[in-house]
Amino acid sequence: MIIVLLGPPGAGKGTQSKQLVKHFGIRHLSTGDMLREVRQQNTPLAMEIAEYIDSGRLVPDDLIMKLVENRLAQPDCQHGCLLDGVPRTLAQARILDDLFRRCGWVLDHVIALDASPADLVDRLLGRAKVEGRTDDTPETIQRRMEVYERETAPLLDYYCGKGLLRKVSAMGTLEEVSRRILAATGGEPQGSGR
Numbered sequence: 001m002i003i004v005l006l007g008p009p010g011a012g013k014g015t016q017s018k019q020l021v022k023h024f025g026i027r028h029l030s031t032g033d034m035l036r037e038v039r040q041q042n043t044p045l046a047m048e049i050a051e052y053i054d055s056g057r058l059v060p061d062d063l064i065m066k067l068v069e070n071r072l073a074q075p076d077c078q079h080g081c082l083l084d085g086v087p088r089t090l091a092q093a094r095i096l097d098d099l100f101r102r103c104g105w106v107l108d109h110v111i112a113l114d115a116s117p118a119d120l121v122d123r124l125l126g127r128a129k130v131e132g133r134t135d136d137t138p139e140t141i142q143r144r145m146e147v148y149e150r151e152t153a154p155l156l157d158y159y160c161g162k163g164l165l166r167k168v169s170a171m172g173t174l175e176e177v178s179r180r181i182l183a184a185t186g187g188e189p190q191g192s193g194r
């Protein structure tokens with residue numbers, strides 16, 4: 001089973017992903033986590049990535065998709081995975097489609113978490129106090145929201161056109177949102193036969 005979880009910053013993609021991968025027994029592939037791991041290293045690439053993340057801009061498509069392709073080739077992803085934070089641009093979505101086609105894999109579900117920008121900004125500012133993420137400052141949050149609207153929101157139409165998109169309200173408790181997502185996916189780990 002392959003699931004893509006879309007949503008603006010602060011919609012709870014990371015938290016919901018953790019629930020979903022447990023339920024379906026698939027891998028959690030978070031590009032944000034992968035990039036934060038690379039940035040820990042003392043390399044020119046780590047410094048370049050830190051600049052993108054801290055300014056709220058997207059890492060270039062070819063760089064992120066190389067990381068994703070390598071990760072998807074690992075044995076632990078062969079039973080399915082949940083993509084959290086990717087694709088974030090139409091170019092990434094097309095690269096991913098091409099990758100799936102070459103591998104003979106089927107994208108089962110695209111879930112789009114939905115919430116009002118004002119609620120999301122409040123959540124992110126709250127998260128900044130708890131987690132201390134370097135990109136949860138007011139200016140960067142604003143930039144990430146703009147980038148989401150410009151680069152990522154067009155993916156909703158893209159996946160809607162393919163008949164894969166399910167919109168789910170991100171408001172409510174963790175359990176309520178989880179239940180909505182499970183209902184939208186059919187709730188059972190069946191589908192692609194992968």
Ligand code: AMP
Nearest residue numbers: 031032052053057058059064085086088
């Ligand atoms: P996230 O943890 O998903 O909110 O991602 C944190 C930051 O990592 C984003 O604001 C981007 O700078 C970068 N990032 C994560 N995923 C991607 C992606 N698919 N494409 C480009 N940049 C990404």
